[in-house]
Amino acid sequence: MNSFLFGLKSGVPIGLGYLSVSFTFGIMAVSYGFEWWQAVLISMTTVTSAGQLAGIGVMVNPGQYLQMLISQLTINVRYSFMSISLSQKVSSSFNGIKRWFAAFLMTDEIFAVASSQKEVSEKFFFGLMVMPYLGWTFGTLAGSILGNILPDIVLNSLCLAIYGMFLAIISPEARKSKAVISVVAVAAILHCIFYYVPVLNEISSGLTVSICAIIAAVFGAIFFPINNDGEEEA
Amino acid sequence: MKDFWIYLLILAGSTYLVRAIPFAAFQKKITNRFIRSFLYYIPYAVLSAMTFPAALYATGHISSAAVGLIFGGFFALRGKGLTFVALVNCVSALVVELLLKFVI
Secondary structure, eight states, X not given: OOHHHHHHHHTHHHHHHHHHHHHHHHHHHHHTTOOHHHHXXXXXXXXXXXXXXXXXXXXXXXXXXXXXXXXXXXXXHHHHHHHHHHHTTBOTTSOTHHHXXXXXXXXXXXXXXXXXXXXXXXXXXXXXXXXXXXHHHHHHHHHHHHOTTSOHHHHHHHTTHHHHHHHHHHHHHHHHOHHHHHHHHHHHHHHHHHHHSTTGGGSOHHHHHHHHHHHHHHHHHHHSOXXXXXXXXX | OHXXXXXXXXXXXXXXXXXXXXXXXXXXXXXXXXXXHHHHHHHHHHHHHHXXXXXXXXXXXXXXXXXXXXXXXXXXXXXXXXHHHHHHHHHHHHHHHHHHHHTO
């Protein structure tokens, strides 16, 4: 299959997952007092879940520009690590302006799917960008206009789609490799600690995801360093 | 209204640059073994931290989320694809939600 089409197809589950997540974002933005077109514009220009949610929370108060910048940087710092990680896997023709274009959609899910490839070509990545962007945009549009037409239980269940995707990405590698499953376990346990322990649970979740992921990956790098072929050692 | 545009610029601009600068800057292969290992493990670490424990609270009831994740996880471990696992997650969670609402 042509790699653009393969990318397009690989993006379908992400697009479907985004429909439900951005639908919820649309509902929330309108309930915060935004117009439908403002919600859609935020989604079309930003394309991130946690950042947008925190963003509209800041936007309802006037003039807190610095606070907006700081909260966005802490929530989104994980993208920098993903970008560096993926920069090591792209094909040699995937360079220059193509990278500046592709980086616009370096979301958690697109990164995860892209990095599950042996090598990432620009055609594959551009194909991969299409469905998630459409899903994110139209989900926001639908959510902000239709509001609460879907019954709660359907909407609630849809929210689990994105995590099903995560499980499907983690599981094949985790089953094969003791190292990957250890890293996954460390990250999960650490994040539970940040989630449940008082004081620690007041830190923004975008930042705690970054902290836990960094510690877990450092743990993996120390105890299970990979060899030159990019495979971990037994 | 003027605020909205300035906010939008900061929100979208900072998110984009955080993604784009590192992606464009790292053109060469990194040779340091520690950093290469770190970058190899980062995707799994990020996904795991994002899933646990947040996924348990995604549906509004821990029971429906847990059932969805267990069924989804079962098929994920058997190597099923993204769409299929996501669907299993949603449908099994929906069944539990329906049971909670109409039966129990």
